[in-house]
Amino acid sequence: MVARTALEALTLPPLRLLRSPWPWRSLAYLGSGVLLGLASVLALITLGTLGVVLLIGVVGLLALPGMVWVGIVVARFERRRLRLVDTEPAYDPHRRPGRPGWRAWLSTRTREAATWREFGYLLVSALALWWIDLLLVSAVLYVPLMFMSAPFVDSDLPIYLTVPSLLGGIGILPLATYPIMAWAGTRAAIARAVLSPRDTELTARLVEVSRSRARLVDAFELERRRIERDLHDGAQQRLVALSMTLGLARLDLPVDSPAGQQVARAHEQAKEALAELRELIRGVHPQVLSDRGLPAAVEDVAGRSPLPVDVDLPLPGRLPAAAEQAAYFVVTEALANVAKHSGATRARVGGGVTGVAGDWLVVEVRDDGVGGADPAAGSGLTGLADRVAAVDGRLLLSSPAGGPTVVRAEIPCG
Template identity: 60%
Template structure:
């Protein structure tokens, strides 16, 4: 098991821990905590004093305004400093501004609870934490230092007495590694709880999961396009050539002869295989979607549906490729469900871009009763919509009608 914190090193290997770098890292964490506390107190005191003295001027107001924002700087440094005793980075819980510019950044930070929480941490650090850091260091090393210093008050000791006492007092310094590491771990845990709340860590991890899922979907689409291209340019062209050659050979044979019948049968089978391959290619990734966009691809699907379909899909321009692919397969699977299960007489596909989202609605006048959990392909559509940072809802009461509504984000990270 990989050791991520000083606490883990101490609890898992109480003796081997002494030979590791964790005691020294913990010592550096507490020493830097004392220096940070003293430095922060000096800087904030200077800002307050000079801000009050220079209040009639604009500079004084700027200095005073910098005081509540000082927590942002200190918190960022503390999250970085915490890596000394905790190898897991602490995520920054602040959300990005909704628009660029200093004013938008200030407005966002002032309205965030985390900003004031970090300012409170600065106060606690100045008036309490660095004093505790100093106290732990003083208690841990005061007794060993006092013992060694006391040797020099006894001038009657021979030289080997000094050596013996020095060696005897060394274990006291070794023992000091334990309280130093324990307090450093507690200090880091408290800092993480205040400056990187659990919700922020979960949000960062969920964000990374969403981005990873989006990357997988994009890679999947690239692979689908490669397979479609290979089938279109390779196997399909060979089948076309085979069909043409069989047709020509069929013309050269006497009508009604056994050879003509065999070649004719092979010709028909080749044409069926070519039709099935074209349908497979269209299912993998339709070329019309790449060439002409979503409205044309939706019209093509509607034209091949056994149920009459009206397409009302109006877009201002091309959407991102991943959004087009997700929307196309939502339409395809929904119309396939209409043909298989709904017993509908008509279906309608509507689509508009509202804000930064594509809103699709596929409705029919069938018998209803569609269930996402019943294995009709709707669960897969819901997963695909979620992977495109969207949602899919199905309204299908018994007796109909059925409405499948998908909202897909048009923003690509």
Template identity: 60%
Template sequence: MPVRNALESLTLRPTVFLRSAWPWRSLAYLLGGALVGWATILVVLALLVAGTLLSVLVVGFAGFVATVLSGIVVARVERWRLQLVDFADLPDPHHPITEPGLRAWLGVRLREEVTWRELGYAALSAGLLCWMDALVLGGVGYTVLATLGAPYYISDEPLQNTFLIALVGIPLTVVLAYPVTAWAGARAAMARALLEPRTDERLVEVTRSRARLVDAFEVERRRIERDLHDGAQQRLVALSMQLGLARLELPPGSPAAESVAAAHELAKQALTELRELIRGVHPQVLTGRGLEAAVGEVASTAPLPVELDFTLPGRLPPAVEVTAYFVTVEALTNVAKHSGASRAVVSAWLEREQLILQVRDDGRGGADPGSGSGLVGLADRVAVLDGAVTVSSPPGGPTMLRAEIPLPADRQPGAGASPVPSRARASPRAQPQPSHGLVSKLGEERS
């Protein structure tokens, strides 16, 4: 089993431990700790003296801020030094700064808990640990110098005393490798306990990184949709028009006219499929007109009647609308493919600063949320926004999927907006569409 830190190296056989680099790494780590601690003392004293002598409020406050932020520098140096005695990774727990400028940087750093923990470590290092390092190093240095200087005492000391110094000093110098390594390992463990990210901080950062990935994914989806809409679709439209014009110029019934007519039909089919693909990637109606209009368009192509019951105060944040849209799409796809339902109802309203989305059907029920990846994917998508998905589907029905999506605190609809209820019923009989349109646009169920 490989040794990962100084404390684990103490469990090695003495011959292996003494021949390894761990004692020397520990000495280097303690020497660096003493130097960093003393340098911290000098810098902090200089800042405090400067603030006291100048007696200016602004300068004094700047000195206080610099003293607090000195912990960040000490912690960064310590994370680098820890590599000497601890191979485990110690990531920087600070949040990335998204806004430029010193003011934004200071505003974020001074509000972080980890900044104050780093200041506490800097104070501990300068007030206690560096002196402990110096004490251990002084003991090692004295023992080594006393042992190496033993021959010079031959003329001044009796032979038996000189022999005793050599007999005790040389093994003691070797044995000192153990307490030196033990103290270096304990010191590194204390530093790691103060400087490593807390579990809740890691969870927050994981949530934020997941949200950033989803945002980047949505941006890429919109770019693909825009490129397909403005590029490939326009070329297919032009091709279809050219084939239509060529078809008019050819003699009816001729082999060339039949070939052009077949090509014209294929071009129109490709154009239809491309439009459905674009709509499935990211529908333009969702960006332009909002969630209700986008869901209404999906309902109009469903192979069963879908009733909409929306009570929303206008537009919602884009991330919420996109998530709610794809939850509805996936839910209606499952209804059309598996439920055997004759109708479905999609409802949406705001409740306690969150969007409530429900999809109900009168099908056979018995849906198992854990049996396929479709519902799991819905739950994962909603969880990115700290939401939740629940499914109620007793045997014999009905089935109800409920998604609760919190609204961002800084992007909630205005309090002055009055909810506008909307009820609509979309039926494939009223608006003829191919029965497979919903599934082809929304993607095949992955269960």
């Protein structure tokens, strides 16, 4: 058994326990608890004295926020110290303030239940817990040293008691391991119960993270649309004008003349650049997706694929933009992977809306290639999974050796 906490380590066989780092880690935990408790007591005495002496002044009014701040700092150190006797990390229960500045920070913290739990833990630690730490650490150090030093400091000790005194001091050390570890594990369990986030706090943070991720996805899509619009209305129009100008100049020059040949090459290069720019614009954000929806956009991608692609994607109507964009991204990237890596001769794009309320969009890309697709091989599958996860969907891959390869995206659209 691999012990994850000091309390679990107590169940190990005695010799294995004494050879493990758990006794020393427990002693370090309690020793650092003494130092942290002493600092907490000094901070509380200082702030309490200032609050009483300067009660009518501004400094006195700052005593309570100061104590709250001390509780937050002590709790932060305590969560880090827990790693000495508990391998599972203790997470910070606090939310990030919505605005910068100390006022926003203070307003956010004073409204959080976690802040007042930490303040209560500060008081309990200063009044009781660190004293127990001090008592146990002192006893573990003092009692063995007392026995082992007795033959050297007590001249009245009979000579026949010298060896038993030394052996007794050494023998106490292994026995002291158990109360030290038991209290360290109990103290850590108390700290975790008080200072770790509650389920409601974790849920609130998860909701906040989900909303933040949704805002980032929306901002990303807006930026993609802006880039597409700027390229379409700016650079593309200039290239069209340049290509037309070169085409007219090409008509005015003799075909066999040096100038005519140079203009002809420039005209062809301008047309190639225009074609590449149009392909880039489709990749950034295809206009057909915004105008006609996902099925038409997928048909457009399939028509430009170097492989024959069958499309069967019946949808009841337009879906949320985020779902359509994520599905389009999956189809384009999956078809690109089919063309580059699969050795397939044909591919198929299928899917539709599923679920009791029609709240899931399923898109599936299948090919008849050699299979063996590996997300770790850099084929873009990890990026596909991340893109789908950004809209709370999931990506499934089936690619046995010999094929076929199936990439399936399930995207919420309700």
